[in-house]
Amino acid sequence: MSQIRTINHSASGASFQFHEFGATVISFKTSSNRECLFLSRDAKLDGSKAVRGGIPLVFPQFGQPDKSMPQHGFLRNNIWKIDESSAYDNESGAGISLTLNLKDVKNSRGGKWDENTKYDLVATFSINVEAAKMSTELSITNTGTAGEKFDFQTLQHTYFRVDDRAAYDLKQCYVKGLEGYAVFDQITNETSTVGADPIVLEGNVDRIYTPPSGKEVVSVNIGVGGGKVMKLTASGICDDSAIPVSCVVWNPYKEKAAAMSDFGNDQYEEMICVEPGLLGTTSLESGKSAKLTQVIELC
Numbered sequence: 001m002s003q004i005r006t007i008n009h010s011a012s013g014a015s016f017q018f019h020e021f022g023a024t025v026i027s028f029k030t031s032s033n034r035e036c037l038f039l040s041r042d043a044k045l046d047g048s049k050a051v052r053g054g055i056p057l058v059f060p061q062f063g064q065p066d067k068s069m070p071q072h073g074f075l076r077n078n079i080w081k082i083d084e085s086s087a088y089d090n091e092s093g094a095g096i097s098l099t100l101n102l103k104d105v106k107n108s109r110g111g112k113w114d115e116n117t118k119y120d121l122v123a124t125f126s127i128n129v130e131a132a133k134m135s136t137e138l139s140i141t142n143t144g145t146a147g148e149k150f151d152f153q154t155l156q157h158t159y160f161r162v163d164d165r166a167a168y169d170l171k172q173c174y175v176k177g178l179e180g181y182a183v184f185d186q187i188t189n190e191t192s193t194v195g196a197d198p199i200v201l202e203g204n205v206d207r208i209y210t211p212p213s214g215k216e217v218v219s220v221n222i223g224v225g226g227g228k229v230m231k232l233t234a235s236g237i238c239d240d241s242a243i244p245v246s247c248v249v250w251n252p253y254k255e256k257a258a259a260m261s262d263f264g265n266d267q268y269e270e271m272i273c274v275e276p277g278l279l280g281t282t283s284l285e286s287g288k289s290a291k292l293t294q295v296i297e298l299c
């Protein structure tokens, strides 16, 4: 049975909680005690399903472009090992790391990552809090000895909590900072470019935002209700080279929320997913590492 752990930052009073299943962060409370992450009241926390809320990790594919592998991959569906020696709590922050070796991946494999795969990897997830800020870094190292490289996509599927049930109040809940990004609407298959107006939720929203050339780091302000704003910054590196970070914005709205067994019917009003990730096809050579780092901060 996997467990939930809380890490407190003594100096500031900030804290976070994570589940060993998926190394899923399920709570981040700032020193002012504001919960910044949404966790569905119907989320399964018994390891029977990926956690609905917090920060599930997506790898090696986003969605299900390869039908022989599960949607969003296997990181979110397996028990990670806590590296107890990595835990710290000092003046500048508190944190911990977890690791997952491919040999310990029991669930949600498939396709080129199935049992007899020629690939190997180790994933590390490091979490840090300090006052109003949480940093999360996913690192994937290709540990295959046969010299095989592999392609992947990865995301931190961050569910932001929206106060006052204001997710569909366009003055209170929005994403600003993606001007000039190319938009792919996963519901209508339409493409467009982000203009000057903030991105707001209208109905069922499921869109991929791809940066214009030369833009590597994503930096957005997210209205989260009650006049509050979270700043999200994310960067990606593969074998020491910067990789442009895309962003997904998602809210299931009424019908899809009702159709999900682990999502409260009315809770679409309490969340917005803003998910930074490496969504192009990135190739990782044997012996090399890729990193996706997200920093979220209550302004």
Ligand SMILES: O=P(O)(O)OC[C@H]1O[C@H](O)[C@H](O)[C@@H](O)[C@@H]1O
Pocket: 050, 063, 071, 072, 186, 206, 207, 248, 249, 250, 273, 275
């Ligand atoms: O239900 P899940 O597998 O957790 O996926 C939840 C959502 O993840 C992303 O935001 C995708 O863009 C959506 O298409 C998907 O519905």
